[in-house]
Amino acid sequence: MDRQGAVFFLAWLTATWAPPLTVAGMVATTQGRSVVDVVCAKGGTAFVFAGVGVLVALLLSVVLARYWPMPWRQWVERHGWRLWMLSLLMLMPYVLAWLTRSSACRRGPAFFWESIFIETFILALLAVSYNLVFGFAGILSFGHAAFFGLGAYVTGLLMKHLGWNLFLSGAVALLTGAVLGLFMSLVALRTRGLYFALFSLAMAEVIHLLARNRILVHITGAEDGFVFSVPEWINPVRHRLLFYYLALVSLVVAFAFVYRLILSPTGRVFLALRDNETRAQMLGFGPLGYKTFALVISGLLASYAGILRALLNKGASPNVLSLDFTMDPLLMTILGGTATFDGPVVGAFLLRFVEHVLRNAQFRVGPWSINLGEHWALLLGLLFIAAVLLFPQGLMGSRQKGQETP
Amino acid sequence: MTQGHPASPHRRAVLAASLFLVGVVVLNVFLFPPAQVGVILLSGLYQAMLFFLVASGLAIIFGLLDVLNLAQGAFFMLGAYVGFGVYRLLGEGLALGVRFAAALLAALLIGGLLGALVERWLIRPLYVRPLFQIVLTLGLAMVLREAVRTLYGPAGLIPIQPPAPLRTTLTVLGAQFETYRVFIIGMGGGLMLATWLLLRRTRLGMVIRAGVEDREMVEALGIPVGRVFTLAFALGSGLAALGGIIAAPYIGAYPEMGDVFLLNAIIVVVLGGMGSFEGTMMASLLVGLTRATAEQISLEYLDTPLLASVSILLIMILVLLVRPSGLFGSEP
Numbered sequence: 001m002d003r004q005g006a007v008f009f010l011a012w013l014t015a016t017w018a019p020p021l022t023v024a025g026m027v028a029t030t031q032g033r034s035v036v037d038v039v040c041a042k043g044g045t046a047f048v049f050a051g052v053g054v055l056v057a058l059l060l061s062v063v064l065a066r067y068w069p070m071p072w073r074q075w076v077e078r079h080g081w082r083l084w085m086l087s088l089l090m091l092m093p094y095v096l097a098w099l100t101r102s103s104a105c106r107r108g109p110a111f112f113w114e115s116i117f118i119e120t121f122i123l124a125l126l127a128v129s130y131n132l133v134f135g136f137a138g139i140l141s142f143g144h145a146a147f148f149g150l151g152a153y154v155t156g157l158l159m160k161h162l163g164w165n166l167f168l169s170g171a172v173a174l175l176t177g178a179v180l181g182l183f184m185s186l187v188a189l190r191t192r193g194l195y196f197a198l199f200s201l202a203m204a205e206v207i208h209l210l211a212r213n214r215i216l217v218h219i220t221g222a223e224d225g226f227v228f229s230v231p232e233w234i235n236p237v238r239h240r241l242l243f244y245y246l247a248l249v250s251l252v253v254a255f256a257f258v259y260r261l262i263l264s265p266t267g268r269v270f271l272a273l274r275d276n277e278t279r280a281q282m283l284g285f286g287p288l289g290y291k292t293f294a295l296v297i298s299g300l301l302a303s304y305a306g307i308l309r310a311l312l313n314k315g316a317s318p319n320v321l322s323l324d325f326t327m328d329p330l331l332m333t334i335l336g337g338t339a340t341f342d343g344p345v346v347g348a349f350l351l352r353f354v355e356h357v358l359r360n361a362q363f364r365v366g367p368w369s370i371n372l373g374e375h376w377a378l379l380l381g382l383l384f385i386a387a388v389l390l391f392p393q394g395l396m397g398s399r400q401k402g403q404e405t406p
Numbered sequence: 407m408t409q410g411h412p413a414s415p416h417r418r419a420v421l422a423a424s425l426f427l428v429g430v431v432v433l434n435v436f437l438f439p440p441a442q443v444g445v446i447l448l449s450g451l452y453q454a455m456l457f458f459l460v461a462s463g464l465a466i467i468f469g470l471l472d473v474l475n476l477a478q479g480a481f482f483m484l485g486a487y488v489g490f491g492v493y494r495l496l497g498e499g500l501a502l503g504v505r506f507a508a509a510l511l512a513a514l515l516i517g518g519l520l521g522a523l524v525e526r527w528l529i530r531p532l533y534v535r536p537l538f539q540i541v542l543t544l545g546l547a548m549v550l551r552e553a554v555r556t557l558y559g560p561a562g563l564i565p566i567q568p569p570a571p572l573r574t575t576l577t578v579l580g581a582q583f584e585t586y587r588v589f590i591i592g593m594g595g596g597l598m599l600a601t602w603l604l605l606r607r608t609r610l611g612m613v614i615r616a617g618v619e620d621r622e623m624v625e626a627l628g629i630p631v632g633r634v635f636t637l638a639f640a641l642g643s644g645l646a647a648l649g650g651i652i653a654a655p656y657i658g659a660y661p662e663m664g665d666v667f668l669l670n671a672i673i674v675v676v677l678g679g680m681g682s683f684e685g686t687m688m689a690s691l692l693v694g695l696t697r698a699t700a701e702q703i704s705l706e707y708l709d710t711p712l713l714a715s716v717s718i719l720l721i722m723i724l725v726l727l728v729r730p731s732g733l734f735g736s737e738p
Contacts, residue, residue, distance in 0.1 A: 194680065195726070198474070215712050381552055389542070
């Protein structure tokens with residue numbers, strides 16, 4: 001028996017024993033309580049059985065694929081570390097509950113950390129959509145906040161004032177994002193890229209001003225924004241664990257969608273147009289249609305992120321339409337790696353967690369006590385300049401070189 | 407970017423813009439009593455001049471270097487703060503006029519110096535990656551705004567006093583109008599003329615215009631293009647900073663003051679055709695007058711100045727649809 005065979009045999013042995021072991025663990029930890037009680041119990045009891053099954057399955061598929069020509073071998077080789085990260089994120093609420101000795105679905109430290117993760121997922125989703133236009137299609141847009149903010153505003157306002165249900169108003173919000181993307185590309189994409197950057201900036205800023213203005217105060221609440229009631233089943237305070245998985249799944253689906261899109265023939269044309277528009281045109285690919293398509297898709301994804309954000313905060317303020325929500329995904333994309341698949345997500349996590357750490361950190365420099373969190377925007381700007389000047393490839397850019405960087 | 411005689415390709419654009427300006431004036435005459443019309447037109451001109459000071463830098467820098475300097479708004483804000491600083495530093499002993507003039511000069515010089523430094527150390531390494539230049543200037547704007555907020559606090563400064571003769575009011579067609587705003591109009595007009603003369607009638611301006619047309623050729627003729635670029639960048643940021651201190655006695659100084667002006671300057675530059683100085687002159691008049699009129703209309707009928715920002719955006723969309731390269735831009 002060769003080495004591969006031995007490993008496969010071991011893996012097979014574990015595979016046959018892991019499920020009964022997991023079930024036994026579940027039965028042992030529940031001890032007659034309901035599953036919800038166990039999931040919400042303090043500490044890591046739930047983590048034990050929820051984690052074992054997922055990890056074993058993943059480990060097996062990776063190990064099997066590495067040593068045996070399984071059908072998913074190539075797939076595992078390409079996505080190995082993404083799968084590990086994903087499984088880590090899937091277990092994260094329980095890991096947090098275990099680390100902080102609190103419940104994963106009742107108020108407590110783990111509950112609080114979940115909300116930070118949810119925010120990060122939403123920002124990562126926004127960054128993924130930004131990367132689609134900026135990184136892959138080569139369109140510099142300074143109006144991405146308009147998609148994001150409109151998603152939040154349209155959903156919330158329709159639910160609040162017209163009493164529409166979540167799905168209908170969400171669908172209208174997505175449609176608004178797509179239509180805005182279509183409109184912006186029809187008006188401004190006909191010219192050179194810079195016009196588009198400027199036009200989108202002006203456009204987003206006007207929508208921002210509109211939302212801030214007193215004239216619509218009865219509808220939008222002007223400066224203060226508005227709150228609306230979220231359906232009970234998705235209420236992020238009551239069912240945060242559910243919302244956590246909703247946001248995570250949304251991010252994964254968006255990621256997979258962009259991944260498939262860019263590796264599809266259409267996606268190849270995006271890259272061709274980005275790299276050499278004249279040449280792509282000579283080959284018969286008209287730039288306008290493809291760029292419009294990229295922008296509409298990106299608008300859809302960004303407004304979806306906006307909907308999630310509105311649901312998470314159970315409201316929206318004009319801030320979601322401000323330039324901040326264009327700058328953030330832009331910086332996340334550049335930091336993580338422009339035109340890489342993982343870059344925006346990594347950038348989002350990096351930025352959001354650095355911000356969180358700094359907000360609570362107090363530094364002492366001689367007689368001064370400095371809270372860097374108060375000057376976060378300044379730091380962010382400096383980071384921005386440093387990133388652009390010093391490592392334009394981004395964190396993922398150098399890693400992925402030659403592999404699958406489109 | 408080959409153009410024939412400068413006047414010929416744009417005759418229709420000039421005609422359309424002039425017609426539009428006349429239309430705005432006529433609309434004013436119909437809608438409002440003459441006393442108000444005077445105020446509206448003057449206020450439109452005053453806005454136009456401030457927009458021009460920010461936008462001219464955008465246009466010069468873009469035309470020459472192909473860089474969109476989105477930090478222009480931050481330079482505008484910085485000019486106001488530098489001017490305030492110098493004004494306070496000089497103390498009560500000196501005459502108000504001297505202090506004010508020194509503040510103007512300091513804003514121009516420091517703005518220009520800073521612009522030169524930015525071009526030399528931040529923009530120059532990025533000429534190979536044009537998209538990242540824009541991104542960088544946006545980051546720079548953020549840094550400058552936040553640095554000012556950290557140093558001076560978010561509240562802003564109380565406006566300084568201009569010299570006595572500028573604090574009076576004028577009577578225009580029976581309506582009161584601050585002399586200071588007339589001063590802004592005069593100052594802006596003077597600078598507009600000076601910059602135009604600099605670009606059209608001096609050797610430096612000739613080199614700059616030649617650089618816009620064909621950079622390699624100018625370089626081949628033995629002219630240090632890099633130094634000219636730095637100078638042009640300094641000129642642009644200096645003008646924006648000067649605009650900031652000129653506006654400051656009227657609107658005060660606060661960290662976000664540049665943002666609104668940047669936005670309007672962007673609209674001006676897009677309307678005028680990017681990189682065209684004459685287009686910027688024309689478009690800033692257009693935007694200023696339209697804004698003032700729309701402001702007045704929405705104050706009378708809507709009770710909020712919302713229409714002002716929306717109207718110019720609509721004009722921009724319209725121009726982009728009909729003539730994507732702007733009024734004076736060369737066709738792509």
